[in-house]
Amino acid sequence: xxxxxxxxxxxxxxxxxxxxxxxxxxxxxxxxxxxxxxxxxxxxxxxxxxxxxxxxxxxxxxxxxxxxxxxxxxxxxxxxxxxxxxxxxxxxxxxxxxxxxxxxxxxxxxxxxxxx
Amino acid sequence: xxxxxxxxxxxxxxxxxxxxxxxxxxxxxxxxxxxxxxxxxxxxxxxxxxxxxxxxxxxxxxxxxxxxxxxxxxxxxxxxxxxxxxxxxxxxxxxxxxxxxxxxxxxxxxxxxxxx
Numbered sequence: 001x002x003x004x005x006x007x008x009x010x011x012x013x014x015x016x017x018x019x020x021x022x023x024x025x026x027x028x029x030x031x032x033x034x035x036x037x038x039x040x041x042x043x044x045x046x047x048x049x050x051x052x053x054x055x056x057x058x059x060x061x062x063x064x065x066x067x068x069x070x071x072x073x074x075x076x077x078x079x080x081x082x083x084x085x086x087x088x089x090x091x092x093x094x095x096x097x098x099x100x101x102x103x104x105x106x107x108x109x110x111x112x113x114x115x116x
Numbered sequence: 117x118x119x120x121x122x123x124x125x126x127x128x129x130x131x132x133x134x135x136x137x138x139x140x141x142x143x144x145x146x147x148x149x150x151x152x153x154x155x156x157x158x159x160x161x162x163x164x165x166x167x168x169x170x171x172x173x174x175x176x177x178x179x180x181x182x183x184x185x186x187x188x189x190x191x192x193x194x195x196x197x198x199x200x201x202x203x204x205x206x207x208x209x210x211x212x213x214x215x216x217x218x219x220x221x222x223x224x225x226x227x228x229x230x231x232x
Contacts, residue, residue, distance in 0.1 A: 006159075042206055042222035043160065056219075090159055102148050102167045102212070105220065109159040 003027050004108035006091050012114045015081060021111045023074040023091030032074040033092040033105065034066060043090055043107075049074060081115045088112055118143045120209050122223035129197045130231050137192040137205045137226045139181075145213030149190040150220065151181055154204040163205075166190060177201070197230045204228075 004025045013019045025032065031050050035043035048056035049068040063085075065077040074091055088110040094103040119142045129135045141147050151163040164175025171183040181192045192205060207223040 004159075040204065040225065040227070042208075042225055045219055088159075092160075102165075102210075104150070104162050104165060106162060107152075107160040 004091055004093055004106055006089075006108040006111050008111060009109065010112045010114075012116060013078065013081065014116055015083070017081075018077070018079045020078065021076040021089055021091075021113070023076075023108060024072055025074075025091075025093040025106075025108075026072060027093060027095070027106070028071075029093035029095050029106075030071060031094045031096065031103070032068060033090075033094075034064075034074070034076050035090040035092060035107075037088045037090055037110070039088075047076075078113075081113075083115050086114045118209060118211050118221045120207050120221050120223040122205075122207055122226045124226050125224075126227045126229065128229045128231060131199055132196050135194050135197040135201070135228065135230070137207075137228060139190045139192065139207030139223060140188050141190060141207075141209045142188060143209055143211040145211050147190075148210040148212055149181075149183060150208040150210075151175065151179070151190075151192050152206045152208065153177075154206065154225075156203070160206065163192070199230050199232055202228055202230045 007022045033048050034046040037043040045058050046060045047066040052068045063080045067075040090107050090110045092105045092107045094105045121140045149166040152160045154160050163179050164173050166173050166183045174180045179194050205226050208220045
């Protein structure tokens with residue numbers, strides 16, 4: 001079982017709504033990630049936090065806003081999304097900074113987002 | 117540029133037969149290689165990785181993979197397939213010499229179907 005916990009598992013939101021996805025890990029990892037995945041496609045990196053600081057933003061639209069309140073928690077705030085943003089959003093974590101190439105990235109079960 | 121290729125979109129195998137899911141890579145330095153599995157409607161699960169050392173790596177659920185530097189390959193194998201192995205498999209590579217750009221580069225995935 002994954003030790004990265006994501007809530008909610010499913011979310012349906014309108015294009016004018018504001019919602020948040022939440023992620024928690026209890027492995028003492030210091031790097032946390034948000035990925036977006038479309039059906040049967042590889043995950044696409046969105047954001048990376050290293051030691052609670054944003055280290056990578058893969059040119060993600062500002063309607064997605066990440067937040068790392070502490071080393072165990074990661075949020076993704078959603079506002080004014082488009083239907084094409086509907087996807088599986090995966091949170092992940094790894095030991096040390098994201099720059100440690102040998103570190104394994106561990107994923108949560110994801111949050112299924114539908115924008116209507 | 118770093119890249120990963122999974123040459124087969126779909127692999128079909130009979131239960132009890134050996135299975136192979138292929139992966140080839142291209143990096144400028146020595147690669148760090150990973151295999152992940154995604155069961156239907158689930159998140160990504162780490163199976164195994166090659167960093168250095170023995171070319172044959174053993175992982176979860178009876179899977180193993182062999183690193184072949186001359187063929188730039190890292191094929192995933194299992195001696196006897198189970199129906200429950202049916203899933204989407206992703207190969208990924210990191211180039212530790214890539215400086216700050218040490219992102220995981222993903223293959224497009226191979227869908228494995230194990231028939232009873």
